[in-house]
Amino acid sequence: MEDDYIYPPELLGSIDFEKEHLTTYDPQISFPNPEPNLLVRPLRRSDYNRGYMDLLLSALYIRDEGISQEEFEERFDKMKASDSSYIITVIEDTSTKKIIGNAVLHIELKFLQPSIKRGRLEDIAVLEGYRGKQLGKLLMDVTTILCKKVGCFRVSLHCKDKFVPLYKKFGFYIDELENIMWLQKNYLQS
Amino acid sequence: MEDDYIYPPELLGSIDFEKEHLTTYDPQISFPNPEPNLLVRPLRRSDYNRGYMDLLLSALYIRDEGISQEEFEERFDKMKASDSSYIITVIEDTSTKKIIGNAVLHIELKFLQPSIKRGRLEDIAVLEGYRGKQLGKLLMDVTTILCKKVGCFRVSLHCKDKFVPLYKKFGFYIDELENIMWLQKNYLQS
Numbered sequence: 478m479e480d481d482y483i484y485p486p487e488l489l490g491s492i493d494f495e496k497e498h499l500t501t502y503d504p505q506i507s508f509p510n511p512e513p514n515l516l517v518r519p520l521r522r523s524d525y526n527r528g529y530m531d532l533l534l535s536a537l538y539i540r541d542e543g544i545s546q547e548e549f550e551e552r553f554d555k556m557k558a559s560d561s562s563y564i565i566t567v568i569e570d571t572s573t574k575k576i577i578g579n580a581v582l583h584i585e586l587k588f589l590q591p592s593i594k595r596g597r598l599e600d601i602a603v604l605e606g607y608r609g610k611q612l613g614k615l616l617m618d619v620t621t622i623l624c625k626k627v628g629c630f631r632v633s634l635h636c637k638d639k640f641v642p643l644y645k646k647f648g649f650y651i652d653e654l655e656n657i658m659w660l661q662k663n664y665l666q667s
Numbered sequence: 668m669e670d671d672y673i674y675p676p677e678l679l680g681s682i683d684f685e686k687e688h689l690t691t692y693d694p695q696i697s698f699p700n701p702e703p704n705l706l707v708r709p710l711r712r713s714d715y716n717r718g719y720m721d722l723l724l725s726a727l728y729i730r731d732e733g734i735s736q737e738e739f740e741e742r743f744d745k746m747k748a749s750d751s752s753y754i755i756t757v758i759e760d761t762s763t764k765k766i767i768g769n770a771v772l773h774i775e776l777k778f779l780q781p782s783i784k785r786g787r788l789e790d791i792a793v794l795e796g797y798r799g800k801q802l803g804k805l806l807m808d809v810t811t812i813l814c815k816k817v818g819c820f821r822v823s824l825h826c827k828d829k830f831v832p833l834y835k836k837f838g839f840y841i842d843e844l845e846n847i848m849w850l851q852k853n854y855l856q857s
Contacts, residue, residue: 499854529778530778530779533778533779534779537779543779544778544779549778552776552777552778552783555750555776556776558748558749558750559748559749559750559752559776560745560748560749562749562752563776583775585773585775585787585789586742586745586746586749586753587742588719588720588723588734588739588742589720589723589724589727589733589734593742596850597775599775621850621854624850624854624855625854625855625856625857629855630855631849631850631855632849632850632855633847633848633849633850634847634848635845635846635847635848636845636846636848637844637845637846638844638846641846641848644848645848647850647854648850648851648853648854649848649849649850649851650848650849650851651846651847651848652847652848652849654827654828655825655826655827655847656825656826656827656828656831656841656847657823657824657825657841657842657845657846657847658823658824658825658826658831658834658835658839658840658841658842659821659822659823659839659840659841659842660786660811660814660821660822660823660837660838660839661838661839661840663838664689664811664814664815664837664838665814665815665819665820665821665822666815667815
């Protein structure tokens, strides 16, 4: 079952949350069990059957039909084979056996820099019925702590204006000199 | 020697540049040989010995001591093992056997979206003595064409203001609603 995880659970287990957390909580929150029936852990290959697709589709507002279990497992295996480049952390409601939270730290390897790893935070999401419990903050906190633990030398995220104050609480700042540019869709279609 | 390349050279070979190029050149430029002694090709594992580190250090203005050949090859192998997630294209001056241009298309796998791939363009660089020959444009053009060939569904890049007009020529646009945020360095140090 150990092999079921997208990254080694020991990495999460190495977090001393009481000592290492980066922001304040009111009320205080526990890790890895923010509530008795909620568990923060790495994504598992079997999470397709715990509503992982439903969470992504609903919480990230993606219009997509989702993918089959076979496709999910194929992608999972490719991600896992990429030398722990996909640090995907979820929250499971163990009473319903559903995934209700998600956060991705994706790592790009580089040839230069003292460390080889450049991180990006993505797809932080909490299922609607579970919001207002500081779970998004918790996921963000844990994922930012993991950036250091895995040895990232630079970490960035993209966000809308309304989330800027939230991410500042975790040590992120805006670089006003940089622009994000996207490739027009018609350049990607045949 | 085939195995020396970070991605299959056939992928570059499948580009019909005369038909597929995305911007205009004055004078017109050839691919994969923009000049008789210049060759556009995938990065090779042996490029450490062709000045690849010097190019990155000087053209990307990175203050770093570089890495050893052993470290380079270790990183190369990890990148290559990541299911062609590192589409690194270079230009070699075959008369001096030095790498003089670089462009990275890095691919992140996703669980949702009709296609699995989300691309990022990075580290486009041309050695100082080779500038003014439209080689940066050529690398950018080829890399953007590759985004479509490998099946990316979304592609982005980060850039300073002065490069915005250049990237617009290749179909990129700015999303004014998004911010780039970086994690402060002291959050990444022990």
